[in-house]
Amino acid sequence: MLLPPSFRRLAGNEATLAAVVFEHVDPHRDGKRTAARRALNRLGMEAEHWQLYHTPWGQPRFRRTPGMSSAPPQAQPVVSFTDEHDLRLAVVAHADGLAGIGLDLLDMSRFLRYAHDASALHRLQKRIYSPAERCHTAPACTWQGYQLAALRFGMKEAVSKAIGTGLLLGFGLGAGFGIPISSIEVTIHASSADIALSGRAQARSSRLGIGHFEAVLATSDDLLLSLILAWR
Numbered sequence: 001m002l003l004p005p006s007f008r009r010l011a012g013n014e015a016t017l018a019a020v021v022f023e024h025v026d027p028h029r030d031g032k033r034t035a036a037r038r039a040l041n042r043l044g045m046e047a048e049h050w051q052l053y054h055t056p057w058g059q060p061r062f063r064r065t066p067g068m069s070s071a072p073p074q075a076q077p078v079v080s081f082t083d084e085h086d087l088r089l090a091v092v093a094h095a096d097g098l099a100g101i102g103l104d105l106l107d108m109s110r111f112l113r114y115a116h117d118a119s120a121l122h123r124l125q126k127r128i129y130s131p132a133e134r135c136h137t138a139p140a141c142t143w144q145g146y147q148l149a150a151l152r153f154g155m156k157e158a159v160s161k162a163i164g165t166g167l168l169l170g171f172g173l174g175a176g177f178g179i180p181i182s183s184i185e186v187t188i189h190a191s192s193a194d195i196a197l198s199g200r201a202q203a204r205s206s207r208l209g210i211g212h213f214e215a216v217l218a219t220s221d222d223l224l225l226s227l228i229l230a231w232r
């Protein structure tokens with residue numbers, strides 16, 4: 001599947017001060033590693049200086065390749081992966097002060113059932129919303145109600161990746177390390193969002209020295225892309 005046009009604009013680096021590139025991940029060709037290497041090359045970084053690995057709690061990271069003669073000149077790159085249906089994406093970025101990145105793709109039609117089921121939407125909101133988000137939530141099962149839940153969910157997943165924890169949801173990835181989804185508060189704007197953290201999410205973000213989050217939202221039909229840059 002090709003990258004939808006509204007997502008491609010993000011790759012044009014309009015939204016942020018960081019150098020950001022998106023790459024398709026081809027699972028049949030050493031997927032993530034190759035995509036990460038292509039992205040580093042496109043950023044003008046020397047890909048052989050960086051090795052991709054995953055932490056025990058699932059976070060993808062770069063580390064310096066041991067034994068390289070010269071130190072890489074640029075800031076440490078950050079990386080995130082996501083997939084939905086047959087679209088698999090990597091994003092790699094680097095900039096001074098950039099502490100983390102989180103990318104999430106979500107098919108919003110997964111949330112469609114909440115448009116017709118007020119009590120299910122209410123239960124979902126109770127589960128995934130922060131106390132402040134709950135106060136501003138429309139009670140009826142409106143288009144806005146279920147779309148807002150989907151937008152917030154995608155953003156929260158992206159934030160959890162940017163701080164490297166994942167979400168504490170059932171037995172999903174990173175469940176042992178994850179943060180409660182309600183500790184991330186998201187205020188949605190047209191193509192961005194404001195992020196506020198509490199509890200364990202806030203503690204983790206302070207430990208990483210993160211000062212603020214930059215959020216970018218893009219949609220293409222039912223597909224939602226949420227991108228978070230975590231800045232020191």
Ligand SMILES: CC(C)(COP(=O)(O)OP(=O)(O)OC[C@H]1O[C@@H](n2cnc3c(N)ncnc32)[C@H](O)[C@@H]1OP(=O)(O)O)[C@@H](O)C(=O)NCCC(=O)NCCS
Nearest residue numbers: 057058059081082083157161164165166167169172173174
């Ligand atoms: C990280 C998390 C958010 C995964 O999100 P997801 O929507 O399941 O999957 P995505 O395709 O978007 O992302 C998966 C990638 O996230 C990355 N990832 C995993 N753990 C991570 C972590 N702790 N920090 C940063 N990135 C992480 C990995 O690269 C992973 O790809 P891989 O498994 O192929 O290596 C995780 O916390 C999780 O499992 N959340 C629960 C999801 C869930 O239960 N959804 C229910 C829907 S109502």
